[in-house]
Amino acid sequence: MRKPASSSAKAMKKTTAGTTTTKTPCCVKIGLKRGPWTAEEDELLSNYIHREGEGRWRTLPKRAGLLRCGKSCRLRWMNYLRPCVKRGQIAPDEEDLILRLHRLLGNRWSLIAGRIPGRTDNEIKNYWNTHLSKKLISQGIDPRTHKPLNPSSSKLNNCIPSCSNPNPENNNVGDYFQNGYVHVQSASIDHHHLQYQLPGTLAVNNGCSAGLLNNNQEEDYDMNCCNGDDVFSSFLNSLINEEAHQNEQMADPLVSISSSFFGFGTSWESPLVSSTFSQNDPKGVEPPACTLPQ
DNA sequence: AATAAATTCAACCGCGCTGTG
DNA sequence: CCACAGCGCGGTTGAATTTAT
Numbered sequence: 001m002r003k004p005a006s007s008s009a010k011a012m013k014k015t016t017a018g019t020t021t022t023k024t025p026c027c028v029k030i031g032l033k034r035g036p037w038t039a040e041e042d043e044l045l046s047n048y049i050h051r052e053g054e055g056r057w058r059t060l061p062k063r064a065g066l067l068r069c070g071k072s073c074r075l076r077w078m079n080y081l082r083p084c085v086k087r088g089q090i091a092p093d094e095e096d097l098i099l100r101l102h103r104l105l106g107n108r109w110s111l112i113a114g115r116i117p118g119r120t121d122n123e124i125k126n127y128w129n130t131h132l133s134k135k136l137i138s139q140g141i142d143p144r145t146h147k148p149l150n151p152s153s154s155k156l157n158n159c160i161p162s163c164s165n166p167n168p169e170n171n172n173v174g175d176y177f178q179n180g181y182v183h184v185q186s187a188s189i190d191h192h193h194l195q196y197q198l199p200g201t202l203a204v205n206n207g208c209s210a211g212l213l214n215n216n217q218e219e220d221y222d223m224n225c226c227n228g229d230d231v232f233s234s235f236l237n238s239l240i241n242e243e244a245h246q247n248e249q250m251a252d253p254l255v256s257i258s259s260s261f262f263g264f265g266t267s268w269e270s271p272l273v274s275s276t277f278s279q280n281d282p283k284g285v286e287p288p289a290c291t292l293p294q
Numbered sequence: 295a296a297t298a299a300a301t302t303c304a305a306c307c308g309c310g311c312t313g314t315g
Numbered sequence: 316c317c318a319c320a321g322c323g324c325g326g327t328t329g330a331a332t333t334t335a336t
Contacts, residue, residue, distance in 0.1 A: 036304070036330090058321060074322080075305065110324060125325075126303050 033067045037076050041066060045073055046081050079120045086118025090127050098124055099132060103146045 033041075048064035054077065057070035066073060079085070090098070094116055101112040109121035109128075116124065133143035142149050 034306075056321085070321085071307090071323095072305075078323095079304075107325065121324075122304075129326095130302060 031067070032061075032069050032072075034072070037080075041068065042076070042081055045077060049077060049081075075122075079122045084118055085120060090119070090123075090131075094119065095127075095132065098128065099136075102128065102132075 037045075044064050044066055048060065052063070057074045060066075060070055060073050061068045064073070068076075097116055098112060101115055105111050107125075109125040113119050113121040113124050128143075136143040136146070137149070140149050141147065
């Protein structure tokens with residue numbers, strides 16, 4: 001919890017061009033409440049969003065009768081109040097999925113969260129920082145690179161994730177997969193042949209496992225990262241290549257990483273409308289907002 | 295029982311991106 | 316092309332809680 005403080009936000013910010021722009025009252029926050037939300041505030045926000053829907057966060061607090069900034073409202077809704085937010089312990093299968101997704105995506109918490117129904121980016125980020133990074137370190141694995149901390153030791157050396165980002169310093173999925181397009185709607189792999197099944201399963205229908213497999217398996221992390229990921233890597237490549245072939249006319253090297261190979265068949269995902277993913281436009285792969293009663 | 299240290303996680307902050315006029 | 320508004324993301328903070336001494 002942050003200490004509720006008087007107005008501290010900057011009234012100005014630098015733009016990408018280096019100029020300054022005057023910030024809106026939303027960010028000035030003069031007289032706005034901070035810190036933990038009360039039940040009354042939660043109710044006000046929930047009721048309003050159920051009535052009017054999400055969005056227009058900047059003006060939402062005023063319309064909803066809240067003395068909060070729009071950012072704060074959005075955060076509270078996204079991380080806590082949304083009906084589809086799953087609370088409670090992260091299950092072992094979810095944990096395994098987070099590990100695998102992190103290995104592929106790095107600290108792209110929103111992307112990772114988008115593939116784990118009911119979990120928020122904040123929750124996953126916290127879980128990673130408080131549990132998983134320590135767990136990996138205790139196993140001799142660098143949580144940033146997913147490679148052994150001591151390269152000269154351990155069988156881990158032979159088990160560097162084959163599908164890990166070849167450049168771990170660059171968590172840029174777009175670069176990582178820049179040679180291919182993956183476009184779900186036109187992918188030749190049938191929706192029914194590729195299912196992402198919670199808990200943590202990405203399976204190909206021919207019986208060949210594809211990386212995000214049986215999360216109930218009790219093998220150590222290093223065991224998980226070998227065979228399964230080779231298959232997974234191959235699968236990804238085939239998907240990408242196939243799709244690249246089909247979409248040669250496309251102009252931008254955009255990919256839909258998570259929606260393409262993690263998002264199939266989840267009840268979480270609505271039909272994938274535009275699966276085009278830009279590294280700078282994660283909206284393309286975000287799961288749909290929770291359905292609210294009209 | 296009291297206190298200190300460690301851990302957890304909700305919330306905040308700053309930055310960068312996109313859309314619009 | 317530029318300025319601005321709005322939004323979303325990742326990193327960080329620090330109060331609350333738990334565990335250790």
